[in-house]
Amino acid sequence: MKRERHPTLFDVARHAGVGTTTVSRVINGGSRVSPKTLEQVRRAIDELGFVPNLAARVLKGEQSKTIGLIVPSIADSFFASCAEAIQKVARSFGSLVVVTVTHNDPALEMENIQTLFRRADGLLIAPSDSNNPKLIGRLTRLSIPVVCFDRPLHDERIPAVLTDNYHSAKTATRHLLQHGYKRILCLGGEAAFHTMEERVRGYEAAMRDANRPTTIDISAHDPSSEEIAAMLARHLTGKAPPRAVFCLKNATTIHTYDALQRFGMHIPQQVALVGYDDFLLAATLRPSITVIQQPVEEIGRKAAKLLFERLAAKADHSSLLRAESHAKNVRLKSRLIVRASCGCREFNVDGLPVSQKLQGGALAATTEM
Amino acid sequence: MKRERHPTLFDVARHAGVGTTTVSRVINGGSRVSPKTLEQVRRAIDELGFVPNLAARVLKGEQSKTIGLIVPSIADSFFASCAEAIQKVARSFGSLVVVTVTHNDPALEMENIQTLFRRADGLLIAPSDSNNPKLIGRLTRLSIPVVCFDRPLHDERIPAVLTDNYHSAKTATRHLLQHGYKRILCLGGEAAFHTMEERVRGYEAAMRDANRPTTIDISAHDPSSEEIAAMLARHLTGKAPPRAVFCLKNATTIHTYDALQRFGMHIPQQVALVGYDDFLLAATLRPSITVIQQPVEEIGRKAAKLLFERLAAKADHSSLLRAESHAKNVRLKSRLIVRASCGCREFNVDGLPVSQKLQGGALAATTEM
């Protein structure tokens, strides 16, 4: 941890016996430099272990080679996977990713934007509220490009990468209807999120098409395990108990599975279940859980690529205006992963039968320890 | 996306009718400035919406208010949770976190270090290889503080925040032994990682203490679901099949559960199971899975705090040397979460009975859809 002074452009120039401009040209591609001096300078750079000082570059108006990522949480597997994909794209463009967390708190979110917009070349954000005018105002007024993902911002100027929440929720619901279930409960939380609204709309549309009454139970916040259990208990003991449950998000699905199991209700014989968002053990649980699977990595990748596209367009002053008007949202397709909880017969992801006996020998003895 | 020029210190100075030095003093705490001018300058800052240019500050030798985080993967729930905790601490110190990913590839790791060491005030890293001399050399020669977490670096000069892998693996194994199981299989992957070595040592120690022979099956890489199934099948059909399995990591535990289920083996009646690392559905699976639970957030928090401590010490030139010698590793305690897969009776986390009947009404009819 010594206070070693890093070699500067000037040091390299002196060492190579040239001017600073030449060195600058070399580290920026080396065009308009004679092969001979190019070689000289390169050697000098190597020998001194010179690394350009980014702060000086940024001060000169260059890019910081950093993009900001603003998400509700990193610990959430969905956003973590997005982040990983984003990081990968950024790396391929020579950029770093700084991550900040909002917990869906608009104040924190605004603070993050404030911190980031002077330090990053662009922003990737999953906005807490698609309609918040303050947020929209701030984001549109930013001098760096912004791309939303997972959740849109209701403003023409800001592009977003989304999945087809409406259609896939409709597909999921229709699948349950095709099983013959008439009363299907739609369960979830965080009602205000755009994604949730869309999914509910999809559910409603499917039910309407089938002439079935809807039952929707969504709390404002993200319901805890206990809350889900209570909600379920209320519905199951009512006069028209649901024959199937469509869960609007990952955690809800898990809590529902958990509660039904505790209630001693058989899935899918007594209550069928379809969830939104795939999860690690969805195929391992018994019964395995049928879910809508979003292309998580693809969301992050697309969003990041879009951002770097706009960044390039910005550098290219001419195409800037064109990029501006291109603020179309990208919609990615989700898939229904049919497993057993919906009532389809049990099978593995690989198509193997569930009970796969050991070959070549008896099972381990259970009598002796 | 207009090319609006941000107001500078000079703009504020002119607007407030003072010199740049005064403004600088104000934004840096405002000491040695008369209350009157302080107020004036503050108003000018507000009116112009002045935000200090970080690049200029960094160029002046100030801190970049950024720390680098180098992890094998962000998508991994363990590191994601660490990252979240780290981010939180960093925020409390006014710093941002830039995240890079190594996939345990030493080359990528070195590249990340190279990119980060000029842009960050300090580094938090989960090193891919605790013994890699090249890595150690680079890291000790760095001019910024470095703190390892989850995995140590075998060098006195670099502190690490770790958990007690050895002891908790020993505890887990002993728990299985106390159930009376004699043949306990130790299953896992990524044998070269320090964490794995420690856990194996713990397993071995417990078995040795009990005078039981050890059976260890660990592949060099992270075994896939199929590989785990094959490994298990081999052992279960052997002449001395294991009565219990101790899984060295999260994914292995899940794959083992999955395979045993497919084999039609009852847990824990035929084969008991204890895993390392808790996971979201460990309590929800049937049987619920007994695991060693690491204090994930605490690891991240402690590591980040340690880093900022060293950062502060560095600023404080005097205490620098003292901090250097303090490079002691921090060891955090893990806990054995007893659930059902080990053979202890089934119960919930909250102590509720497993089968919790619905109150106030009959169960939903199953005859009618």
Add this chain to the structure above:
DNA sequence: CTGTTAGCGCATTCAT
């Protein structure tokens, strides 16, 4: 092709 020079925005002596 190559070198000289002038800032980018800020913190910091050193005066006053």
Add this chain to the structure above:
DNA sequence: ATGAATGCGCTAACAG
């Protein structure tokens, strides 16, 4: 208590 001047390392005019 305050301000003028200097330089952090780099890029880009603008000469040669």
